[in-house]
Amino acid sequence: MGVQRCICSHVTLDEVVRRAQAGQNFEQICSDTGCCQGCGMCRPYVHLAIETGRSQLPILSPAQAEAVLNRAQARQRQEESRATEDSAN
Numbered sequence: 656m657g658v659q660r661c662i663c664s665h666v667t668l669d670e671v672v673r674r675a676q677a678g679q680n681f682e683q684i685c686s687d688t689g690c691c692q693g694c695g696m697c698r699p700y701v702h703l704a705i706e707t708g709r710s711q712l713p714i715l716s717p718a719q720a721e722a723v724l725n726r727a728q729a730r731q732r733q734e735e736s737r738a739t740e741d742s743a744n
Protein backbone atom coordinates (compact mmCIF):
# COMPACT_ATOMS: atom_id res chain seq x y z
CA MET A 656 0.00 0.00 0.00
CA GLY A 657 1.32 3.39 -0.92
CA VAL A 658 0.21 6.80 -2.02
CA GLN A 659 -2.10 7.13 -5.01
CA ARG A 660 -3.95 10.40 -4.48
CA CYS A 661 -4.27 13.76 -2.80
CA ILE A 662 -6.65 12.96 0.00
CA CYS A 663 -7.80 16.56 0.51
CA SER A 664 -8.85 17.19 -3.09
CA HIS A 665 -9.52 13.57 -4.17
CA VAL A 666 -7.15 13.98 -7.12
CA THR A 667 -5.41 10.78 -8.17
CA LEU A 668 -1.75 10.67 -9.09
CA ASP A 669 -2.97 9.09 -12.36
CA GLU A 670 -4.65 12.42 -13.09
CA VAL A 671 -1.47 14.28 -12.10
CA VAL A 672 0.64 12.13 -14.45
CA ARG A 673 -1.87 12.56 -17.31
CA ARG A 674 -1.76 16.32 -16.90
CA ALA A 675 2.05 16.39 -16.67
CA GLN A 676 2.33 14.28 -19.82
CA ALA A 677 -0.01 16.78 -21.51
CA GLY A 678 2.49 19.53 -20.67
CA GLN A 679 1.15 21.03 -17.45
CA ASN A 680 3.65 21.96 -14.77
CA PHE A 681 3.21 21.57 -11.01
CA GLU A 682 1.58 24.97 -10.50
CA GLN A 683 -0.90 24.46 -13.33
CA ILE A 684 -1.83 21.00 -12.08
CA CYS A 685 -2.37 22.29 -8.55
CA SER A 686 -4.43 25.29 -9.60
CA ASP A 687 -6.57 23.22 -12.00
CA THR A 688 -7.20 20.28 -9.68
CA GLY A 689 -6.83 21.71 -6.19
CA CYS A 690 -4.22 19.15 -5.19
CA CYS A 691 -1.52 20.28 -2.71
CA GLN A 692 -3.76 23.11 -1.53
CA GLY A 693 -5.06 21.49 1.63
CA CYS A 694 -2.79 19.93 4.22
CA GLY A 695 0.13 19.74 1.76
CA MET A 696 1.13 16.19 2.67
CA CYS A 697 0.78 15.08 -0.95
CA ARG A 698 3.19 17.72 -2.24
CA PRO A 699 6.29 15.49 -2.53
CA TYR A 700 4.19 12.71 -4.05
CA VAL A 701 2.72 15.01 -6.69
CA HIS A 702 6.23 16.20 -7.55
CA LEU A 703 7.48 12.61 -7.66
CA ALA A 704 4.59 11.55 -9.90
CA ILE A 705 5.45 14.39 -12.28
CA GLU A 706 9.15 13.49 -12.14
CA THR A 707 8.77 9.74 -12.67
CA GLY A 708 5.43 9.31 -14.45
CA ARG A 709 4.44 6.83 -11.74
CA SER A 710 1.08 7.07 -10.03
CA GLN A 711 1.50 4.43 -7.33
CA LEU A 712 4.21 5.58 -4.99
CA PRO A 713 5.72 4.16 -1.82
CA ILE A 714 5.46 6.12 1.39
CA LEU A 715 8.51 8.38 1.55
CA SER A 716 10.69 8.95 4.58
CA PRO A 717 11.06 12.60 5.63
CA ALA A 718 14.54 12.65 4.06
CA GLN A 719 13.24 11.18 0.80
CA ALA A 720 10.36 13.69 0.71
CA GLU A 721 12.79 16.54 1.29
CA ALA A 722 15.04 15.28 -1.52
CA VAL A 723 12.06 15.17 -3.90
CA LEU A 724 11.07 18.72 -2.94
CA ASN A 725 14.66 19.94 -3.38
CA ARG A 726 14.84 18.42 -6.87
CA ALA A 727 11.49 19.99 -7.74
CA GLN A 728 12.71 23.38 -6.52
CA ALA A 729 15.87 23.04 -8.65
CA ARG A 730 13.75 22.16 -11.71
CA GLN A 731 11.50 25.14 -11.07
CA ARG A 732 14.53 27.46 -10.87
CA GLN A 733 15.79 26.03 -14.19
CA GLU A 734 12.37 26.59 -15.81
CA GLU A 735 12.28 30.18 -14.54
CA SER A 736 15.82 30.77 -15.74
CA ARG A 737 14.97 29.39 -19.19
CA ALA A 738 11.83 31.55 -19.33
CA THR A 739 13.88 34.63 -18.44
CA GLU A 740 16.47 33.80 -21.14
CA ASP A 741 13.71 33.21 -23.71
CA SER A 742 12.05 36.54 -22.96
CA ALA A 743 15.42 38.34 -23.23
CA ASN A 744 16.03 36.92 -26.73
Ligand code: FES
Binds near residue numbers: 660693695696697
Ligand atom coordinates in the same frame (compact mmCIF):
# COMPACT_ATOMS: atom_id res chain seq x y z
S1 FES B 1 -3.30 15.35 0.78
FE1 FES B 1 -3.09 16.78 -0.83
S2 FES B 1 -3.39 18.71 0.16
FE2 FES B 1 -3.78 17.24 1.73
